Amino acid sequence: xxFIKKLFQKQEIRFLFVGVLNxxxxxxxxxxxxxxxxxxxxxxxxxxxxxxxxxYLWNRYFTFKSKEKAGKEIIKFSSxxxxxxxxxxxxxxxxxxxxxxSPYIAGLLNLVITTCVSYFGHKNFSFxxx
Numbered sequence: 049x050x051f052i053k054k055l056f057q058k059q060e061i062r063f064l065f066v067g068v069l070n071x072x073x074x075x076x077x078x079x080x081x082x083x084x085x086x087x088x089x090x091x092x093x094x095x096x097x098x099x100x101x102x103x104y105l106w107n108r109y110f111t112f113k114s115k116e117k118a119g120k121e122i123i124k125f126s127s128x129x130x131x132x133x134x135x136x137x138x139x140x141x142x143x144x145x146x147x148x149x150s151p152y153i154a155g156l157l158n159l160v161i162t163t164c165v166s167y168f169g170h171k172n173f174s175f176x177x178x
Contacts, residue, residue, distance in 0.1 A: 059111060063167070066106040071159060074099035078155050088151040092140055093133075100129045103166075112175040121174065128169030136162040 055061050074095050081091030104125050108114045114121060136158050143154035 062111040063107075063171075066103065066111050067163060067167070069106060070099055070103045071163070073102050075155060075159060079152065082151060088140070088144060088155075089137065092137060092155070096129070096133050096136070100126065103129075107170060107175065114175055125170065125174040128166055128174050131169065132162045132165040135165055 056065070077095035077098055078091050081094055082088060086094070104122065107125075108118070108121065139161050140151075140154055140158045143149045143157055144151055147154075149157070
């Protein structure tokens with residue numbers, strides 16, 4: 049068995065891989081929206097919505113290989129991201145308007161916070177095996 053194939057048998061590695069992909073997609077979209085002069089909070093909302101869809105599909109089918117019915121799972125998954133989004137929006141606002149950090153840097157700092165929130169939420173709630 050090849051090293052890569054063996055490596056990707058581990059759920060944690062698949063989660064990290066999907067996390068990197070989702071970070072590229074989420075932050076990439078956020079930066080693109082900012083480039084096109086979309087308000088940073090609107091950019092955050094749009095990139096979050098698209099990132100959640102991307103993340104759900106990859107995590108359901110690749111990371112956790114879920115066999116659960118999608119309906120309940122989507123609700124749980126969305127709730128974790130909603131909490132993560134709220135926390136992320138508040139911290140983004142604080143970084144930008146209170147600490148006067150560039151919206152690009154604030155977005156990167158915010159990724160650390162929202163990644164931790166979503167990891168623990170999905171691991172222990174969205175895709176928790178019975």
